[in-house]
Amino acid sequence: xxxxxxxxxxxxxxxxxxxxxxxxxxxxxxxxxxxxxxxxxxxxxxxxxxxxxxxxxxxxxxxxxxxxxxxxxxxxxxxxxxxxxxxxxxxxxxxxxxxxxxxxxxxxxxxxxxxxxxxxxxxxxxxxxxxxxxxxxxxxxxxxxxxxxxxxxxxxxxxxxxxxxxxxxxxxxxxxxxxxxxxxxxxxxxxxxxxxxxxxxxxxxxxxxxxxxxxxxxxxxxxxxxxxxxxxxxxxxxxxxxxxxxxxxxxxxxxxxxxxxxxxxxxxxxxxxxx
Amino acid sequence: xxxxxxxxxxxxxxxxxxxxxxxxxxxxxxxxxxxxxxxxxxxxxxxxxxxxxxxxxxxxxxxxxxxxxxxxxxxxxxxxxxxxxxxxxxxxxxxxxxxxxxxxxxxxxxxxxxxxxxxxxxxxxxxxxxxxxxxxxxxxxxxxxxxxxxxxxxxxxxxxxxxxxxxxxxxxxxxxxxxxxxxxxxxxxxxxxxxxxxxxxxxxxxxxxxxxxxxxxxxxxxxxxxxxxxxxxxxxxxxxxxxxxxxxxxxxxxxxxxxxxxxxxxxxxxxxxxxxxxxxxxxxxxxxxxxxxxx
Numbered sequence: 001x002x003x004x005x006x007x008x009x010x011x012x013x014x015x016x017x018x019x020x021x022x023x024x025x026x027x028x029x030x031x032x033x034x035x036x037x038x039x040x041x042x043x044x045x046x047x048x049x050x051x052x053x054x055x056x057x058x059x060x061x062x063x064x065x066x067x068x069x070x071x072x073x074x075x076x077x078x079x080x081x082x083x084x085x086x087x088x089x090x091x092x093x094x095x096x097x098x099x100x101x102x103x104x105x106x107x108x109x110x111x112x113x114x115x116x117x118x119x120x121x122x123x124x125x126x127x128x129x130x131x132x133x134x135x136x137x138x139x140x141x142x143x144x145x146x147x148x149x150x151x152x153x154x155x156x157x158x159x160x161x162x163x164x165x166x167x168x169x170x171x172x173x174x175x176x177x178x179x180x181x182x183x184x185x186x187x188x189x190x191x192x193x194x195x196x197x198x199x200x201x202x203x204x205x206x207x208x209x210x211x212x213x214x215x216x217x218x219x220x221x222x223x224x225x226x227x228x229x230x231x232x233x234x235x236x237x238x239x240x241x242x243x244x245x246x247x248x249x250x251x252x253x254x255x256x257x258x259x260x261x262x263x264x265x266x267x268x269x270x271x272x273x274x275x
Numbered sequence: 276x277x278x279x280x281x282x283x284x285x286x287x288x289x290x291x292x293x294x295x296x297x298x299x300x301x302x303x304x305x306x307x308x309x310x311x312x313x314x315x316x317x318x319x320x321x322x323x324x325x326x327x328x329x330x331x332x333x334x335x336x337x338x339x340x341x342x343x344x345x346x347x348x349x350x351x352x353x354x355x356x357x358x359x360x361x362x363x364x365x366x367x368x369x370x371x372x373x374x375x376x377x378x379x380x381x382x383x384x385x386x387x388x389x390x391x392x393x394x395x396x397x398x399x400x401x402x403x404x405x406x407x408x409x410x411x412x413x414x415x416x417x418x419x420x421x422x423x424x425x426x427x428x429x430x431x432x433x434x435x436x437x438x439x440x441x442x443x444x445x446x447x448x449x450x451x452x453x454x455x456x457x458x459x460x461x462x463x464x465x466x467x468x469x470x471x472x473x474x475x476x477x478x479x480x481x482x483x484x485x486x487x488x489x490x491x492x493x494x495x496x497x498x499x500x501x502x503x504x505x506x507x508x509x510x511x512x513x514x515x516x517x518x519x520x521x522x523x524x525x526x527x528x529x530x531x532x533x534x535x536x537x538x539x540x541x542x543x544x545x546x547x548x549x550x551x552x553x554x555x556x557x558x559x560x561x562x563x564x565x566x567x568x569x570x
Contacts, residue, residue, distance in 0.1 A: 011370060018367055019384040022445065025399045032402060045410040090291040098288035099279040107292050110299050116556050117303045118503050120525050121549045124538050125309030126302060145302035148295045168278045178280045178287055207392030209507035214533055225394050229511050240402050247395055255390040266454040
């Protein structure tokens with residue numbers, strides 16, 4: 001045990017360096033977002049905060065119509081995450097609590113298949129379908145096609161399989177109906193899994209890029225990811241300070257969701273790991 | 276599980292499944308079959324007519340240098356990134372999981388890149404490594420004399436993609452590794468210590484096999500995410516360049532489908548991607564069934 005402390009010091013030094021390397025880019029992005037353009041393009045590059053913060057953030061807000069972008073991203077992320085939760089719980093409930101019914105296995109495979117069909121595999125026809133439905137440039141295209149979730153169904157199904165049978169038996173003696181059982185007993189028990197799925201899906205949808213790029217056009221449904229790209233012209237010197245200001249504003253919502261809910265994320269998925 | 280709701284409620288099971296099944300059918304399976312169909316056709320330049328061309332889209336793709344370039348770059352890029360992201364995350368998670376002061380703070384500061392999209396991660400690293408404004412590229416040149424210029428140099432742009440994607444994935448992996456490590460029972464490790472095992476043996480003989488299910492899960496998730504989502508970085512920063520060095524398969528597919536409007540040619544690329552994903556999935560089921568999920 002004599003070298004216990006000694007080891008720990010090395011461990012701390014190593015971890016501090018690692019954390020610094022991982023976190024420095026974020027700190028640097030924040031620093032750049034406070035510099036003026038002369039400081040951004042000065043040599044050697046500045047690694048400190050400037051005093052142009054308010055101006056850059058105002059510019060970024062106005063140029064990118066950030067209020068609208070944040071609203072759109074938040075709206076589609078929340079709606080899609082909730083849609084996935086509702087549909088996943090319903091499907092998992094149907095798979096676990098109704099015995100064998102015709103087509104059960106086929107339905108299960110159909111839902112699992114979503115894992116094998118990521119967007120690029122079907123992007124042209126899905127785009128054409130949106131066109132036919134008149135869904136291009138609307139919230140519909142950004143939400144409804146993503147409501148099904150294999151991850152969600154597996155997560156809840158796995159959890160329901162671990163719930164003791166006595167729970168249903170007792171409820172059946174009380175004459176409970178299926179929907180009542182789902183709503184008043186299963187849903188409250190699934191709290192951790194619901195929060196875990198919400199976190200993962202909120203961040204996933206917030207960070208979606210390819211689909212909004214091809215299906216949206218107008219400012220009324222444009223999302224944060226595309227708004228940022230529009231601040232970076234490929235044929236001119238970008239105003240990196242303004243870009244970074246927009247980026248910081250655009251990452252705050254998923255960062256808050258992630259950091260406040262990460263405990264449930266781990267617990268929700270760790271429960272599944274146990275089985 | 277023997278107790279069920281009575282048979283008279285079976286209709287309810289169908290109603291509960293219907294929304295998921297309909298959405299998967301309409302927005303996933305049907306368009307995928309359409310991709311297969313379109314891959315045998317060519318759309319005329321004005322998009323008013325489709326002509327059956329058999330396997331022509333596939334033969335043109337598989338004899339095209341540009342496509343092999345994209346495929347090779349995507350696979351190399353994904354392999355390097357996933358290897359780095361998994362091994363670095365595992366190392367960091369093991370070290371952070373020790374009973375030390377400030378473990379929580381270390382952990383939080385390691386996982387936050389996950390909140391950033393690939394496009395955002397790429398933008399930040401693009402600026403850090405920017406030849407005109409970036410502090411990192413400045414000091415790389417100052418110290419080594421080597422100019423890291425991702426705007427003109429293909430290799431540099433390729434490395435930029437790897438760094439930004441690895442950074443993003445570390446945030447995702449560390450959180451799952453730490454969760455898995457916390458499930459490893461301390462009594463097992465103590466027993467091994469009594470038997471004289473050192474840290475190294477304890478890790479490779481006990482901890483690593485116990486967390487292999489999560490490692491395998493992360494391996495698959497990382498592969499798919501990196502392979503498909505790096506599109507965001509490419510579209511924001513490099514647009515496939517310079518000299519096609521970052522023209523990964525998803526970006527080429529996007530250009531052919533939505534900029535050159537060659538829907539048949541793009542659909543054939545979709546089908547090749549499906550073959551790759553199907554291969555990964557089959558590997559996942561086969562390998563996972565036999566070796567990894569043995570708990």
